[in-house]
Amino acid sequence: MDYQKLFSVIPKEPRRWTQCDVESWLEFIGLQDLSDVFQRNAIDGACLEVLNDDDLNELGISSNVKKKKILQWIQNGFIEYKQFVRNNVGQSEWSIASKQIVNKENLDYTPIQRLNDFKPRRDSFQDNHKVELVESMKVVEAPQILKQPKQNLEATKIPSYPNQIKQTESMHTIELVCIGDNQKVSVSEKGLSIGRNPENTLVLSEDYVSRNHCLVEFDQKTKNFYLKDTGSTSGTFVLLMQPSLMRLGLILHMGSMQYKIEQMNCSNQQCDVVLRVVEGVQKNQKFSFQLVKNQNCLKFGRQLDQFRMDTHLSGVHAQFSYTNDGLILEDMGSRNGVWVRLSEQGQCSERVKLTQDRQFRLGYEKIYLSNSAISIKLVVVGDGSVGKTCILIRYTEDKFPTDYVPTIFENYCAQVLYENKMVNLNLWDTAGQEEYKQLRSISYPQSDVFLITFSVDEPSSFQNAIKKWYPELQADQPNAPKIFIGNKIDMRPTENVNENNFVTFNIAQKVVSDLGCKYIECSALNGTNIKQIFLEAIKQAMKKKFPQQTSQTSGPAKTQSGNQRKSNSNENADASGKCSIQ
Structure with missing residues (x-):
């Protein structure tokens, strides 16, 4: 049992695991096909620890191999892992680490229409790339800001900071693009109703559209949008x-x-x-x-x-x-x-997740393309007091904090539109102090881009950015883009700059470019270049996530061709089944 690898994914005791953590654990041990079963039964860490063989049978887990694997973890693995966690994280840091939300890819199966005799599949399709009709897609949980515990710091050095930083609310949205006329509809968490009835959010005049045709709903638990037919006459269809x-x-x-x-x-x-x-x-x-x-x-x-x-x-x-x-x-x-109808005429359907680029059709002609948000994880590192937290607060809340408290671990979030695609920015603030190195490294996995921050009025912080922070990130995440940020340019004179006291743009630019990285200067105090920093970060992260895609200007949406829809799945034998008329 690779506890070190599991610790990088879920750095807390099993009894503290959330349902999402349990799904991450199932994926870790290779039983991700059971995620749907565990999610439907609301199994969190506390419940997982007390499961026995009878409970697993009741859940419908019939495979003896799978049951033995789960019971081995419950009876031995969790006890050993609990001790491993406590040995690797100090007690004062443990309370913080145990609260952090780790962005993992969770499976979310939703049947299109539940039948009385329908039994959920228990075997994964991932090996042969075949999925359920409503295929599993990646879900990224909304980041949360963690509460800062009191720290043992001298009062003469750090002023009191009675008010905790407020969490930036992440408002999830999805864009629906009507194929043909390219009309776009932005859907917020309040959802959307579609039909000919004037009381609907989106009113359509086509005769084949029912008065109350379908709904687009947001699920606060899964943070996803779903489509549901409300008993329309002509039907709501999704493209296979x-x-x-x-x-x-x-x-x-x-x-x-x-x-x-x-x-x-x-x-x-x-x-x-x-x-x-x-x-x-x-x-x-x-x-x-x-x-x-x-x-x-x-x-x-x-x-x-x-x-x-x-x-x-x-x-x-x-x-x-x-x-x-x-x-x-x-x-x-x-x-x-090939289109699949969500429900028969006059019957409400089960909901279907609106994943990125999913197409759905109302009746016979009206086709929409869903454009859901892309998640990007951005981590900020650098020495203490260089302004990492101030940069994030300036960007997410457009204000500058007047008091200073060293960060141990913080999460922020923001949602922006980039090249006609919605992007959810998960912003991870880290501790610059050496004593929190182990806790800090937990935030590195699955990062899409890093900001290496220093203060232009502290040359030593620039030296550390080059000799400490950059090598540390290269060793842990060599393929992730890294952008150097020179903060506090409002403190540097505009003329006759003493290079012993300040880092100049030309010097920093030359050193950083030799590393093959981008350099941007900013001021969190007055907001100079703050937006440019995160625009560049999104650009580099998108390039990393989608290397084959080139930047394109917006244009009319088009349906995908048959060749684009055709999967590269394994061919069956040449012999074909025979179809007869009854």
């Missing part, structure tokens, strides 16, 4: 982007017709499927086919005689296959795509 697991009752729109999975009898070796046309020229016509597990597939499209007259279908529109995971449907690069 990846090979996805099918289940009984789903309605699929392919070509000019909508097909309902009316029967799906799956055994250990084969799966018998019946599709019924619920809308289109062949309404109520049934089509059946049989698939053998991991051996054949049905290539659905105009190449089949039954669908040759449907000009809206591609030759090979989609592919059905039966694998160890279940019945899988994959778009094979069709022109018009």
Whole structure:
């Protein structure tokens, strides 16, 4: 059990773990496929520590290997890890470390429509890149500001600081872009209602749009936006982007017709499927086919005689296959795509997460593209008293703190629009004192960009930035961009600068450029260049996160082509299933 690696992810005792921490632990031990089960049952660290074999059976965990792995951690691993945590973090620092929120990628499964006989999958699709219809996407928890404990510092050196810094509220938003006319709608945490009824937030006039068609809701717990059909007549559809697991009752729109999975009898070796046309020229016509597990597939499209007259279908529109995971449907690069209806007419649907670039359609024509926020983790380092906290407060709250208290650990957040994409900035403030090095290093993993800060009126802080902070970050996070920040330029004379007392721009620029880094000067006191710092940080972080993407100006949104939707999943055997009319 690699406790050191786990400590870098969840640096606190198991009994203090939140539900998100438990999901991170499941991912750490390779059982991320159980995240949905644990989340539905609200299992946090305190509950996890007392689980036994009967409890795991009740949760539906049937695999003996998985149960043994979990019980081994509960009975032995957690006890050893608890002692490991206390040995690695001093008692005075422990209370701080135990409160920090670590940004981890958590899985969030949400079924499109729950059926009475529907049993959640318990096996992960991650190995073969097949996901549930509502695929798992990355979730980044909103950062929180931690309370500063009282420190053993001499009163003569540090003035009192009675008021804690207030947390900057992160207002989550998502942008919906209407494909065709490029109209954009910004949705806040209050959500959005869509329909022809004038009382809706977004009022549409198209006849096929119901009076109350659908909702976009924000979940405060998961910090995500969700789409939900409210019983519309023409339906709300989501575009299938990846090979996805099918289940009984789903309605699929392919070509000019909508097909309902009316029967799906799956055994250990084969799966018998019946599709019924619920809308289109062949309404109520049934089509059946049989698939053998991991051996054949049905290539659905105009190449089949039954669908040759449907000009809206591609030759090979989609592919059905039966694998160890279940019945899988994959778009094979069709022109018009494979759309999944959220619910039948007059029925409210389960909610579907609006992930980045997800497309959904209202009725027959109105298509929207969701543009969710991108999360960036930014960490500020540097000597004590160089103004790290002041820079963050100036940026997030546009004010300058008048009192000084050395930071142990702080989190801030901000949301900005960058090149037509919403960005959530998670800002991590760190301690400059050497005694907090171990606690400080906890904030380094998964960072997207670093600000190495010094004060231009303290040449020693510049020397430390070059000889201490930069090497420390290079050793821990060599691939993360690093920007040098020279603060307090308001303290430096504009003429006849004494280089023994101040760091000049030319000297700092030359030294920093030799390291291959960007250098920016600023003043947290008056706000000079503060916005430019974080704009550059976002730019470099985006370049690191999306190296293949180039900067583009905004233009009309377009639907993705069939080739873009087609997944690079493994091909099935050449033999195809046979489709017959009933």
